Amino acid sequence: MTLTTTLTDLANPTRFLSLTARVLPWLTAATAILLAIGLYQSAMAPDDYQQGATVKIMFIHVPNAWLAMFVWGVMSVAALGTLVWRHPLADVAAKAAAPIGAAFTFLALVTGSLWGRPMWGTYWEWDARLTSVLILFLMYLGLMALWRAVEDPSRAARAAAVLTLVGALNLPIIKFSVDWWNTLHQPASVFRMGGPTLDRAFLIPLLVMAVAFSLLFVTLHLAAMRNEILRRRVRSLQMMQASRKAA
Amino acid sequence: MSLGPYAPFIVTSYVLVTAVVLFLILWITFDYRRQMHRLHELEASGIVRRSGRSAADTR
Amino acid sequence: MTALAALIKRDVQIALRVGGGALIGVLFFLTVVVLMPFAIGPDLALLTRLGPAILWLGALLASLLTLDRLFMADHDDGSLDLIAMSRTPLELSCAAKALAHWLAAGVPLIVATPVLGLLLNLDAGSTLAVALTLLVGTPALTFTGIIGAALAVTLHRGGLLLAVLVLPLSIPVLIFGVAASEAAISGPVSFGTPFSILAALSLISFVVGPFAAAASLRQGLD
Numbered sequence: 001m002t003l004t005t006t007l008t009d010l011a012n013p014t015r016f017l018s019l020t021a022r023v024l025p026w027l028t029a030a031t032a033i034l035l036a037i038g039l040y041q042s043a044m045a046p047d048d049y050q051q052g053a054t055v056k057i058m059f060i061h062v063p064n065a066w067l068a069m070f071v072w073g074v075m076s077v078a079a080l081g082t083l084v085w086r087h088p089l090a091d092v093a094a095k096a097a098a099p100i101g102a103a104f105t106f107l108a109l110v111t112g113s114l115w116g117r118p119m120w121g122t123y124w125e126w127d128a129r130l131t132s133v134l135i136l137f138l139m140y141l142g143l144m145a146l147w148r149a150v151e152d153p154s155r156a157a158r159a160a161a162v163l164t165l166v167g168a169l170n171l172p173i174i175k176f177s178v179d180w181w182n183t184l185h186q187p188a189s190v191f192r193m194g195g196p197t198l199d200r201a202f203l204i205p206l207l208v209m210a211v212a213f214s215l216l217f218v219t220l221h222l223a224a225m226r227n228e229i230l231r232r233r234v235r236s237l238q239m240m241q242a243s244r245k246a247a
Numbered sequence: 248m249s250l251g252p253y254a255p256f257i258v259t260s261y262v263l264v265t266a267v268v269l270f271l272i273l274w275i276t277f278d279y280r281r282q283m284h285r286l287h288e289l290e291a292s293g294i295v296r297r298s299g300r301s302a303a304d305t306r
Numbered sequence: 307m308t309a310l311a312a313l314i315k316r317d318v319q320i321a322l323r324v325g326g327g328a329l330i331g332v333l334f335f336l337t338v339v340v341l342m343p344f345a346i347g348p349d350l351a352l353l354t355r356l357g358p359a360i361l362w363l364g365a366l367l368a369s370l371l372t373l374d375r376l377f378m379a380d381h382d383d384g385s386l387d388l389i390a391m392s393r394t395p396l397e398l399s400c401a402a403k404a405l406a407h408w409l410a411a412g413v414p415l416i417v418a419t420p421v422l423g424l425l426l427n428l429d430a431g432s433t434l435a436v437a438l439t440l441l442v443g444t445p446a447l448t449f450t451g452i453i454g455a456a457l458a459v460t461l462h463r464g465g466l467l468l469a470v471l472v473l474p475l476s477i478p479v480l481i482f483g484v485a486a487s488e489a490a491i492s493g494p495v496s497f498g499t500p501f502s503i504l505a506a507l508s509l510i511s512f513v514v515g516p517f518a519a520a521a522s523l524r525q526g527l528d
Contacts, residue, residue: 046265047251048285053253053254054251054253054257056257056261057256057260060264074433083525099271100271102271103267103268107263111260111263111264114256114257114259115256115260117256118252118253128387132438135477138470138474139474141470142470142471144460145467145470145471146457146467148469149461149463149467150461150463155460155461155526158522158525158526159457159461159522159525161525162456162521162522163457163471165476165518166514166518167475167516170478172474173478173507174477174478177481177482178477178481180482180485180503181481181485216268220271220272220275223275223276223279224275226279227275227278227279227282230279230282230283231278232284233286233296234286235288235293237289238289239297240294241289241294
């Protein structure tokens with residue numbers, strides 16, 4: 001089965017619900033197992049010769065920071081789905097992803113700040129990466145405010161889709177500006193030219209945790225999408241009820 | 248496993264992540280229950296979907 | 307082309323006549339800048355150092371303040387529907403409206419800058435540099451702002467929501483605007499680098515702004 005036919009099949013909310021009902025238990029189990037392995041491995045990881053035990057914060061900070069950006073990417077694809085292909089589930093996917101993405105961004109900020117306190121001596125440093133993530137967090141909150149401001153879900157969906165795509169175009173520019181504005185942070189060390197410089201003892205737990213958190217996001221996202229579909233059903237049934245009463 | 252002099256920071260960050268993730272899980276679970284409850288209520292009061300199928304049926 | 311020229315002329319006239327918001331923007335700019343020394347203290351050396359930042363923040367807030375009128379009035383009297391239905395592409399109409407808004411609300415801010423520079427103890431060269439960066443940078447503020455204005459009008463919500471959505475998008479303009487002004491006054495960086503990036507940001511916003519605004523109007527008007 002090709003990707004397009006899968007996507008068309010999923011356009012039917014009822015079929016999507018039956019799929020999630022089947023997939024969710026497995027996803028939950030896989031997430032739990034991977035998280036357990038990741039946590040065990042990060043607990044067993046040796047101390048860094050420079051950062052000491054604080055390197056353990058990295059194992060949760062980096063996955064959250066990765067998801068903070070990844071979720072905006074997911075929402076951008078969903079926004080294209082809303083505006084271009086008018087896929088019925090795209091609105092639902094975009095709306096369900098926003099609070100989860102905001103939560104991961106918040107965690108990336110807080111763990112980064114808790115990591116910075118022993119390393120830099122302050123909780124908050126106006127350094128380029130922390131600042132860009134803070135702006136990303138503000139944009140998540142703005143997007144959620146937009147979703148909440150409008151009663152009609154499909155109208156809100158189209159406005160949110162435009163804003164998500166504008167945000168996706170702007171985020172690299174913001175990142176670049178903030179980098180230019182202030183560069184104090186240590187250079188990127190996981191994905192960089194010439195292979196990772198991170199020691200294997202840290203890299204493996206980090207990758208396991210990253211996969212575990214990504215699975216966690218997929219699980220939460222599917223469950224939140226299911227809730228959103230049910231919420232829309234409730235809404236339409238309530239409108240039927242109201243019109244029946246009026247008649 | 249010794250956490251060194253910065254143990255409070257490490258423990259706080261792990262606790263916070265756990266708390267927020269648990270909050271998300273609980274919020275989504277309760278939201279699911281609430282929507283299902285409302286659907287059952289609406290069905291009990293005689294409102295049915297145009298397709299005639301049960302609204303709370305997710306299979 | 308004549309249709310767009312007529313649209314620009316009409317919008318500028320509406321903004322400048324009695325009841326239009328353009329000149330209130332300048333008054334707001336003036337008030338914000340006058341308020342700053344009360345918060346910071348009358349230390350002239352400090353004011354000189356903060357001058358470009360104060361002027362840029364004032365201009366940013368003032369241009370934001372007048373934004374939600376951009377489509378709202380046209381939506382209320384129905385002319386927005388006519389604009390959307392006309393044969394001129396909606397993207398061009400949005401660009402024309404943004405240009406008109408900048409002419410009516412942005413240019414007066416730049417004209418007022420020398421007077422305010424005097425209050426902040428900036429010398430002639432520095433004031434000129436700030437005015438120049440505002441001239442190049444404020445179009446970017448207007449053209450990213452119309453996205454927010456278009457979203458606000460389709461949602462029937464304005465005010466604070468618009469500010470919350472638009473302000474994060476204007477951070478790059480603020481960074482490079484202030485950086486270019488400060489480079490001209492004191493900074494170690496040459497004026498040309500941040501200034502050309504500022505110009506590039508404006509050019510990007512000329513492309514992105516009208517398309518996004520038109521998309522959101524098309525999706526949202528019914």
